[in-house]
Each structure stands twice: as structure tokens, then as C-alpha cells.
Amino acid sequence: MQVMAHRGYSSQAPENTLAAFKKAIAFGCQWIELDVQLTADQIPVVIHDQTLERCTDGVGKIADLTFNELTQYSAGHWFDQTFSDETVPSLEATLQLAKQHHINLNIELKLYPEDDETLLCQRVAAVIDAAGIAKEQLLFSSFSVTALAAMQHIMPEIRRGLLWETMPADAFDTLTMLGAFSVHCDYRHLNRQQAAAIKQRGYALYCYTPNQPLEVEGHWQWGVDMMITDKPHRYVYKKQ
Numbered sequence: 001m002q003v004m005a006h007r008g009y010s011s012q013a014p015e016n017t018l019a020a021f022k023k024a025i026a027f028g029c030q031w032i033e034l035d036v037q038l039t040a041d042q043i044p045v046v047i048h049d050q051t052l053e054r055c056t057d058g059v060g061k062i063a064d065l066t067f068n069e070l071t072q073y074s075a076g077h078w079f080d081q082t083f084s085d086e087t088v089p090s091l092e093a094t095l096q097l098a099k100q101h102h103i104n105l106n107i108e109l110k111l112y113p114e115d116d117e118t119l120l121c122q123r124v125a126a127v128i129d130a131a132g133i134a135k136e137q138l139l140f141s142s143f144s145v146t147a148l149a150a151m152q153h154i155m156p157e158i159r160r161g162l163l164w165e166t167m168p169a170d171a172f173d174t175l176t177m178l179g180a181f182s183v184h185c186d187y188r189h190l191n192r193q194q195a196a197a198i199k200q201r202g203y204a205l206y207c208y209t210p211n212q213p214l215e216v217e218g219h220w221q222w223g224v225d226m227m228i229t230d231k232p233h234r235y236v237y238k239k240q
């Protein structure tokens with residue numbers, strides 16, 4: 001299937017929870033995208049926002065809470081009460097799930113102002129090493145060039161994908177410097193010429209986050225390899 005479940009199967013279960021990841025696995029997705037950041041006690045956890053309010057019943061910043069404090073809160077009740085028992089998962093638990101089910105993870109290094117980029121990379125790498133998961137199952141992505149450069153140094157064997165909203169002028173210099181594997185573009189801003197240039201240079205090309213297949217019908221012809229979407233079922237005709 002040429003789709004990646006964005007934050008897990010996030011239209012069917014609360015985003016970035018084990019429930020959402022299990023739904024993606026059950027549906028047959030081969031890739032899951034997730035967002036990772038650090039708690040106050042430096043545990044890599046899977047959550048998108050800088051703060052708890054939108055996706056949990058807590059308040060405040062992720063970076064200000066320990067893992068034990070963070071997991072007191074429900075990360076699923078906001079979506080539906082049937083998911084009330086879901087908590088913000090650790091990256092470690094997520095890796096074990098992926099290892100068990102042989103599913104691939106696109107680990108987005110999510111950095112907010114004042115976050116310690118090097119520390120996030122080091123802690124993520126340590127958890128991956130300890131998990132014993134096959135490195136081929138993993139891909140790092142980030143909007144931060146410096147975070148990907150840090151990962152290139154720390155874990156060069158794991159592939160790197162650069163996220164863009166719009167393609168920068170120095171795009172190919174940066175991709176070369178990073179030894180990047182893939183480019184992840186906002187589907188609304190990518191055009192045919194850019195896609196052709198990216199593919200011509202041999203990069204995998206992914207688009208986020210098209211939830212309406214008709215909006216990206218043309219993108220497949222441009223050479224886009226995979227759509228990162230909340231709604232994998234809408235692309236079932238692309239199932240291979």
C-alpha cells in the first residue's frame with residue numbers, strides 16, 4: 001500500500017496512541033508516522049503538540065512533566081470515551097509494537113523552541129538501540145535540518161527524510177549534506193517540476209497530509225511514492 005498512517009490511523013483512533021498504531025497495523029498499513037519529543041525526565045514520548053491540552057485531559061507542557069506525571073492523563077478520552085484508557089505512549093513501547101508486528105516507523109523528531117535538539121536525538125537513539133528493532137524498519141524525519149544532521153552522526157544507519165512546507169532554494173545542497181533518503185512535502189505546495197527534480201536525483205518522495213485522494217490524483221503521476229494520511233481507507237484502491 002502506498003500510504004503511511006499519519007500519527008497512526010488517526011481518523012479511527014486518537015492520534016499518536018498505541019490504539020491508533022494497532023488500527024493501522026490491523027488495516028494493513030506498512031508504515032506509521034509518529035511525533036516524538038522528551039518529557040522532563042528525558043523519556044522520548046509520542047505526542048504532536050508542545051502542550052497537553054488538545055490531545056489529553058491534562059494541561060501544561062510535555063517538557064515540564066515527568067513520564068509518570070504525563071501518563072496520569074488520558075490521551076484518548078478527547079477522541080472518544082472508548083479510548084479513555086489510552087495514555088501518551090513511550091517511544092520504547094511503540095518500538096516494541098512495531099518490532100512485534102514488523103511495521104515500519106517514520107519517527108518525526110518534533111522540536112519546539114527551547115527544546116534541546118541534541119538531547120532529543122541522543123535519547124531517541126538510546127531507546128532505539130535498547131529496543132533491538134531492525135534499523136531498516138525505521139526512518140527519521142524532521143523539519144529541523146540540524147536534528148537530522150545530528151542523527152546522521154549518531155545513528156547513520158537509519159535513513160533520514162527532510163520535511164518541507166515549501167521547497168527551499170538550497171534544497172538539494174541540504175539533502176546532499178544530510179545524505180537524505182527521502183523528502184516529505186506538503187502536498188498543497190509541491191508542483192510537478194519540483195517532484196520531477198526530487199525524483200530525478202533519486203530521493204523517495206512522500207506527501208503529507210492529503211486526506212482527499214482526489215486532491216492528489218495528479219501527484220502519483222509526478223512520481224510521489226507515498227501519501228502520509230489520516231485516512232488510509234480512502235486510498236484502498238492503491239492497495240498492492
Ligand code: G3P
Nearest residue numbers: 033035108141184208228
Ligand atoms: O510527517 C508529516 C507530518 O506529520 C508533518 O507535520 O505537524 O503533522 O507533524 P505534523
Ligand code: MG
Nearest residue numbers: 033034035108
Ligand atoms: Mg508529524
